[in-house]
Amino acid sequence: MPVLKSPGKYSHNTSNSPPHSEALKAQTANSQHVKELKGQLAKPVKPRSTIILEFESRRILAHTSDRASINIKSSFISSAYPPCTVPLDKLRKAMIEDLRLETHNRGHYILLRTVTPTETMMAVTAIVEDEMGNVLTLQLYNQEKELAGPQGIEEGDAIVVKEPYVRVMADGNYGIRVDHLSDVNFVPKFHDLIPYSWREKVTEIDESPESWKEKGNKFFRQASYRAAIECYSKALEFDHPPGLGTTIECNRTLAFLNSGQFDAAILGVEKELSKPDPSIPSDKALFRKAQALYQLQRFSESCKTYKLLSERYPGSPLAQEELARASARLAEQNTGNYEFKKMLSETKERRPPCLDHATYIGPVAVKKTESHGNGLFTTAVVKAGDLLLCEKAFSYAIDHNYDPSTGLSPLSVSHPDRAFNGADAELIETITQKLHKNPSLLDSFLELHRGTYDAMNVQEVDGKPVVDTFLVEHIVDMNAFGSPISSRKSHISSRKGTPPPENENFQYLGIWPLASRMNHSCFNNACHSFIGDMMIIRATKDLAPNTEITAWYRSPFSSGASEKPVDLKPWGFGCDCIICQDIAQSTESILSTRKGYLEQLRSIFTSPRKPKARGIERLLSKVEETYSKPACEVPRLKQWIAYLLHAKDCAESNKPKEVVKFGLKALESLGYIIEGGNALRASDSENSLLVKTWGLMDDEVVSCWMMLARAYRLVAPALQARAVIYAKISYKICVGEDETFYKTYGQHSDRTDGLLPTARY
Numbered sequence: 123m124p125v126l127k128s129p130g131k132y133s134h135n136t137s138n139s140p141p142h143s144e145a146l147k148a149q150t151a152n153s154q155h156v157k158e159l160k161g162q163l164a165k166p167v168k169p170r171s172t173i174i175l176e177f178e179s180r181r182i183l184a185h186t187s188d189r190a191s192i193n194i195k196s197s198f199i200s201s202a203y204p205p206c207t208v209p210l211d212k213l214r215k216a217m218i219e220d221l222r223l224e225t226h227n228r229g230h231y232i233l234l235r236t237v238t239p240t241e242t243m244m245a246v247t248a249i250v251e252d253e254m255g256n257v258l259t260l261q262l263y264n265q266e267k268e269l270a271g272p273q274g275i276e277e278g279d280a281i282v283v284k285e286p287y288v289r290v291m292a293d294g295n296y297g298i299r300v301d302h303l304s305d306v307n308f309v310p311k312f313h314d315l316i317p318y319s320w321r322e323k324v325t326e327i328d329e330s331p332e333s334w335k336e337k338g339n340k341f342f343r344q345a346s347y348r349a350a351i352e353c354y355s356k357a358l359e360f361d362h363p364p365g366l367g368t369t370i371e372c373n374r375t376l377a378f379l380n381s382g383q384f385d386a387a388i389l390g391v392e393k394e395l396s397k398p399d400p401s402i403p404s405d406k407a408l409f410r411k412a413q414a415l416y417q418l419q420r421f422s423e424s425c426k427t428y429k430l431l432s433e434r435y436p437g438s439p440l441a442q443e444e445l446a447r448a449s450a451r452l453a454e455q456n457t458g459n460y461e462f463k464k465m466l467s468e469t470k471e472r473r474p475p476c477l478d479h480a481t482y483i484g485p486v487a488v489k490k491t492e493s494h495g496n497g498l499f500t501t502a503v504v505k506a507g508d509l510l511l512c513e514k515a516f517s518y519a520i521d522h523n524y525d526p527s528t529g530l531s532p533l534s535v536s537h538p539d540r541a542f543n544g545a546d547a548e549l550i551e552t553i554t555q556k557l558h559k560n561p562s563l564l565d566s567f568l569e570l571h572r573g574t575y576d577a578m579n580v581q582e583v584d585g586k587p588v589v590d591t592f593l594v595e596h597i598v599d600m601n602a603f604g605s606p607i608s609s610r611k612s613h614i615s616s617r618k619g620t621p622p623p624e625n626e627n628f629q630y631l632g633i634w635p636l637a638s639r640m641n642h643s644c645f646n647n648a649c650h651s652f653i654g655d656m657m658i659i660r661a662t663k664d665l666a667p668n669t670e671i672t673a674w675y676r677s678p679f680s681s682g683a684s685e686k687p688v689d690l691k692p693w694g695f696g697c698d699c700i701i702c703q704d705i706a707q708s709t710e711s712i713l714s715t716r717k718g719y720l721e722q723l724r725s726i727f728t729s730p731r732k733p734k735a736r737g738i739e740r741l742l743s744k745v746e747e748t749y750s751k752p753a754c755e756v757p758r759l760k761q762w763i764a765y766l767l768h769a770k771d772c773a774e775s776n777k778p779k780e781v782v783k784f785g786l787k788a789l790e791s792l793g794y795i796i797e798g799g800n801a802l803r804a805s806d807s808e809n810s811l812l813v814k815t816w817g818l819m820d821d822e823v824v825s826c827w828m829m830l831a832r833a834y835r836l837v838a839p840a841l842q843a844r845a846v847i848y849a850k851i852s853y854k855i856c857v858g859e860d861e862t863f864y865k866t867y868g869q870h871s872d873r874t875d876g877l878l879p880t881a882r883y
C-alpha cells in the first residue's frame with residue numbers, strides 16, 4: 123500500500139504511554155497525602171544534614187548510573203498558575219517556616235542561598251537555605267541547563283524567589299518549584315538584599331569600576347556571562363572616565379550577545395552611539411549592533427549597520443564578509459530565491475539542522491476568517507506549486523533524551539490529564555528563555571492562538587519581561603509542527619518502502635509563527651514541507667487573491683478501508699470540509715458497502731496471485747457507484763488509492779494504455795480535472811495534456827505522474843514531457859523544491875514510478 127505523508131501539525135499527549143501513565147497513577151495515589159498537608163506551615167521534618175545528604179546521594183547516583191537505567195523522571199503539577207506580577211519591593215520577606223505547603227505564597231518573597239552544587243534532570247535543582255539555616259529543595263524549571271554547569275549557579279549563590287510555590291515532593295521533603303523565569307532573581311553577592319553574614323569581604327580595591335570590570339572580564343573568559351554582566355553593570359554604577367565606561371559597556375554588550383540577549387545588546391550599543399562624542403572606536407559597537415540585528419532576523423537594519431561600519435572604517439574584511447552574509451539573507455527575504463540544494467546539504471552538516479537563512483513571506487497575509495479566528499490568505503493570483511512562504515523556525519527543538527528502543531523520553535512534564543515529553547519540554551524551555559531574553563519578540567509570539575488558556579496581561583515587572591510558561595505551553599500545544607530532518611528524505615525513504623519510524627517524523631519540533639496561522643481543511647490548497655528548520659509552503663492549486671490558505675493538521679489519508687473524519691480533538695474542533703461533510707452525510711450502509719469492496723480490493727492487491735484485470739475493474743466500478751457527488755467536488759480518498767494500485771499493477775504488466783486510463787482515474791479521484799490525457803492520438807502535441815484543476819496532493823501523486831509519463835512514452839509520446847512537468851511540480855509541492863527532481867526521478871529507472879536507484883538523501 124502507498125505510504126502516506128507524515129502528519130503535519132503536532133499535538134502530542136503521551137499520557138497514555140505505559141511508563142508515563144504508571145507515573146501519573148503513582149502521583150494520583152500520593153495526592154491524597156499531599157492534600158492533607160495543604161496549607162500547613164513548612165516546618166522542617168528532617169534535620170538539615172539528612173536533607174543535604176539525601177540530595178548529594180541522588181546527585182552522585184545520577185552521575186554514575188548509565189543511560190539505560192534512567193527511569194522516567196516525572197514532574198507533576200496540579201494546575202497552571204500565573205507568574206508573579208508584583209514588584210519585589212511590594213512583597214513581604216518570608217522565611218521557610220513562614221511558608222505554607224502546596225500553596226502559592228502570594229504577597230511574599232524568600233531569599234535563599236545554595237548549600238549544595240546544582241543538579242539537572244527535569245529542573246536545575248539544589249538544596250538551599252534561608253537566613254535561619256533551614257533548608258529545602260529548590261527546583262528551577264525552564265532555566266538554561268548551563269546554570270547547573272561550571273558556569274552556572276555556585277554553592278553560596280543567593281536567589282530570590284517571588285511568591286514561592288512550596289510543594290511536598292515525592293520523597294516527602296519540601297521543595298520550592300519555580301516555573302516562571304521572572305519569579306527568580308539571581309542576586310549578586312554585593313547586592314543590598316544580601317545580609318551581612320552572607321556577604322563576601324569587600325576590600326577597598328574591589329570598590330572601583332576598574333576592579334569590577336576586571337572581575338567581569340574574568341567571568342567573561344570563563345563564559346560565565348550572567349556573572350560577567352552583573353560585574354559590568356556594577357562597574358557602570360560608579361563614576362568613571364568616559365573611555366572606561368565605553369569599554370565596560372562594550373564588554374557588556376558582547377556578554378549580552380554571547381548569551382542571546384540581543385535586545386539588550388542593541389540597547390547598550392545605541393546608548394553608546396547616541397553619545398555626542400563616543401570616545402572608543404565605535405566600529406566594535408556598530409559591529410555588535412549589526413550582529414544582534416542579524417540574530418533577530420532584522421536583516422535590512424543589519425545590512426544598513428554593516429554598510430555604515432564599512433563607510434566609517436573601510437577595509438575591515440570581517441565587516442565585508444558579514445555584510446555579504448546579511449545581504450544574502452536580505453535577498454532571500456525580499457525575493458524568495460533560495461539555493462535549496464545547498465540548504466539540503468546544510469541539513470547534513472548541522473545538528474540540530476538549524477539553517478542560516480531568512481524568512482520569505484510571499485503573496486500571503488494574516489486576516490480574520492468568518493468563523494475560526496485568524497487565517498492566512500492569498501494577496502495575489504497564485505499557481506499550483508508557487509512558493510507562498512518559506513519560514514525560518516522561531517524556535518526548534520529535538521528530543522535529546524529520546525530512546526528509540528522504547529519510543530519514550532525519560533523527561534516528562536505532566537498535568538493530571540496530560541503529559542509532555544522530550545521535544546515538547548525542550549521547545550517550551552527554549553521559547554520561554556528566548557522571550558525572556560528578547561522582549562521585543564513577545565508581542566508577535568503571544569498573538570498566536572492559545573486555545574482556551576486565559577493569561578494575565580502584564581508583560582513587565584521589576585524592569586524584566588514576564589513570560590507565562592503555561593501560556594507558552596498552550597501556544598506550543600496549539601501551534602507547533604513536528605518535522606522530519608527534510609521532506610525529501612521522508613519522500614525518498616517512503617518511496618523505497620523504508621519509511622522512517624513514526625517517531626522520526628516527530629523527532630524535531632518547532633514553531634513557525636506565520637505558517638501556524640493556517641487553518642485546517644482536509645480539502646486543503648497548500649502543503650508544507652521542511653528543509654531542516656525552514657518550512658516551505660507551496661500552493662497545491664491555482665488560487666485567486668483573497669483565498670484562505672488551508673493545510674492539513676493531520677492527513678485525511680488513512681490506511682485501511684474504514685472512513686472517518688480526521689481526529690482534530692487536540693485542537694478543539696472538528697473539520698467541516700466537504701470531504702468530512704460527505705462522510706457524515708453518507709449512510710452507514712453506503713459506507714459499509716464501500717468498505718466491503720475496498721477490503722476485497724485490498725486483499726487482491728496484496729495477494730501474489732492476482733485475478734483477471736476485468737474482475738478488479740468491476741470492483742473498482744462498484745466502488746465508484748457508492749459515491750453520490752462527483753470527485754471534482756468531493757475528492758474520493760479511498761478510490762484514489764484503489765485506482766493507483768491498479769495502475770501500478772498495469773504498469774508492472776506492461777499495459778501502458780491501462781496505466782493511462784487508471785492513472786488518470788486515480789488523479790481524478792483526488793479532484794483533478796485533466797484534459798487531453800486519454801486521447802492518445804498521434805496528432806497530439808505536448809499542450810494537449812492539461813491539468814485544468816488541481817486536486818489533493820500526496821507524495822504518491824509524483825509517482826502517478828511518472829507512471830503516466832512512462833506509459834505515454836509508449837502510447838502518446840507527445841504527452842510524455844508534460845506528464846514529467848506535472849510530476850516535477852508535484853514533487854516541488856511535496857518536498858519543497860524541484861532542484862533535486864532529476865537526481866530523484868528519471869525516465870530510465872527500472873521502477874514503474876521512475877524513482878532512481880541512486881536517489882538518496
Ligand SMILES: C[S@@+](CC[C@H](N)C(=O)[O-])C[C@H]1O[C@@H](n2cnc3c(N)ncnc32)[C@H](O)[C@@H]1O
Nearest residue numbers: 494495496571600601638639640641642693695
Ligand atoms: C494553529 S491555530 C490556526 C490559526 C488560528 N485560527 C488563529 O486564529 O491563529 C489552530 C486553531 O485554529 C482553529 N481552527 C483551525 N482550523 C479550523 C477549522 N477547520 N475549523 C474550525 N476551527 C479551526 C482551531 O481553534 C485551532 O485550535
